[in-house]
């Protein structure tokens with residue numbers, strides 16, 4: 001899914017409270033939003049971007065089957081794709097299934113650089129970009145079905161939860177473009193955010209989400225990250 005298309009879709013965020021968008025985005029017969037087919041030769045693709053002051057994985061949520069391949073492409077800026085595993089830089093917790101092989105591409109400077117990984121263990125995988133983790137550059141892959149420590153790491157019930165989709169939604173939608181906003185209100189803050197979207201337009205939601213990302217759960221174990229472009 002192209003980012004622009006998603007922005008169009010997210011523009012209707014004000015309708016979420018009534019459930020209209022929830023059904024529209026999961027229409028039957030809609031084509032698979034994933035790029036690629038998951039094979040080694042034609043892997044699913046996640047782009048890594050710097051877009052103004054935003055640093056992002058797109059799609060931010062991706063569903064794969066066991067044995068599927070994913071390719072991260074450094075589309076703009078300098079990024080890494082790095083699994084939450086204590087064996088990786090600045091990750092003090094494991095947020096990948098038990099027995100899964102942690103990955104770390106290292107930080108790419110070169111545009112177009114790629115990193116491929118084959119998902120072999122079922123469960124939920126949270127990952128991040130080394131230089132931009134503290135700015136909210138995180139992503140999630142669900143392989144087969146949700147499970148593992150990432151599922152116990154509760155996504156905060158606030159606007160920041162728009163950054164990292166919940167696993168059930170990933171299973172349902174197969175790919176969720178950045179930025180993701182929850183379709184069901186899990187508390188007052190998402191409703192407020194959606195209200196803001198209705199009243200003031202999508203730009204305000206970006207600002208809200210930007211603000212929240214600086215206080216998100218991923219900040220706590222990454223205080224010594226250096227930031228590069």
Ligand SMILES: [Cu+2]
Pocket residue numbers: 055056078079080129130131132133137
């Ligand atoms: Cu990055």
